[in-house]
Amino acid sequence: MSKLTAAERDALPDSAFALPGRRYPIPDATHARDALARASEMLHKGHLSQEEYATIHSKAEDVLRRERL
Template sequence: MSKLTTAERDALPDDAFALPGRRYPIPDASHARDALARASEFHHRGELSDHEYETIVRKAKAVLGEE
C-alpha cells in the first residue's frame, strides 16, 4: 500500500474517508483494498460495529468499481 504523508492525508476531502472522524482513507484502489483487509480484521476482533464495517466495505467497493 502506498503511504499517505500527513500533508497528503490532510489535503484529502472528507468524502475520501470511509468513516467519520477522517478514519479509513480510501482515495484510491490500493487504500480501498487495505481498508477492506483492516476493517475485516478489526470487525472480527470486535473493534468495529457491523454498521461501521458495512460502511467501509460499501465505500471501498465503490472506489474499486465493485458496487
C-alpha cells in the first residue's frame, strides 16, 4: 500500500477524495485499489452505507480507468 504523508494528504484537492470530509483519498491507481478494498471491508462491518460504498466505488473506478488510458 502506498502511504501519503500528512503534508501530501493536506496538499491534495478535495476532488482527490471519494467522500466528504476528505475521506478515502484516491489520487492515483494504487490508492484507488486500496479504497475499493477498504470500502468493501467497511461496508461489510457496517461502517459505510451502501450509498457511500457506491460513491467510493464509482470514483475509484474513474481513477483506474484514467490510469489505463
